[in-house]
Amino acid sequence: MLRRDLLLALRRRSDVATTLFFFLIVSSLFPLGIGPEAAVLSSIAPGVLWVAALLAGMISLSRLFAADFADGSLEQMLLAPQPLALLVLAKILAHWIVCGLPVVLLAPLIGLQYALPNDALLVLVLSLLLGTPALSLIGAIGAALTLGVRGSGLLVALLVLPLYIPVLIFGAGAVAASQHGMSAQAHLSLLAACSLLSLVLAPLATAAALRISVE
């Protein structure tokens, strides 16, 4: 399933590129709009970059199950003898590799635009690496719940964004802490906890939501 989704992403590179360019453009707009003052930029950087990463992951969410639902392969997934939660987890992992990982890798480059010091850049990458899996996992629940509903893109945002708040707070908090010379370890541990908790719960919740959506 993981291989299938990665192969599909490879065949449809434009979808991946959209997410990445969205992140790139949104996070580049702020320095352009606010002006080149290094002090201001570096103080808003953690929040802005995290929100941009969050929204970039969000726009690709509604596609997570929609195509499978439309062409009937979701039915076949439900009828496979393997546990559905496992198949779902593979799909979420593919989504993260395609949409989350590129953002993590691109972040230091964007961080430079915000005049972030080196150690804060490192914490930024680390926090995104720990936090973005939680975004994909939680988002999958929302995507599964809104499957087949009209205007599902907006509905996913309304459902999922409030659940992203802890991840955003700890993620941006980690970067801000390291900017002020404090240790980011507490924030990073909490982020990792968010990801682990959603790793356990999200596939099960998503699988249940998919069964309801297909009925």
Added chain:
Amino acid sequence: MAQGLSCLRGDRLLFKNVGFELKTGGLLYVLGENGSGKSSLLRLLCGLLTPEDGEILWGGKKIKQDAENYLSNLTYIGHLNGLKDDLTALENLQMSARLSGSSVIESKALAALAAIGIERCANLPVRVLSQGQKRRVALARLWLTESRLWILDEPFAALDTASVNVLASQLSEHMSNGGMTIITTHQDVSISAQSTQTLRLSS
């Protein structure tokens, strides 16, 4: 075996008290006009829908309780082909075989595509195939699966006469090997089975 099945879609009762028992080598035709609930009945039998009333048993056990065993004995091909437009016919077939738990080597998958007469399209993305060719790619799974119960929703729709005959003889062979098939169709196709039943749904 199914007993006393009812199906409610929204506020509408599609059917009630539907029941049958399918034995080894048995074929069940589900007939009825459009909208009488044929597809819903098949989806109930797969476990994709939950019946309002009644129960479905496989080997004496409820299908929800013994889901893994039931699902590994089941092949369902519905209205939707379940194919990925961006993958080739061959890739689609191998992926769906892997999903149903058996990995399939390329030569076997090619042989299945050849059996239903579309080996020429094996390496084309499904996107460029015609409706009937897509249907045949989906149906090629029947040459690879080892499951005993086949549930097919309008398998003959969009097929040309030659393919209909090929599929009918594959179904007959499945039944003579002790398999079971539940099928909806509007076409008059002769399929031989050890026992044939007809279930007529009326609205």
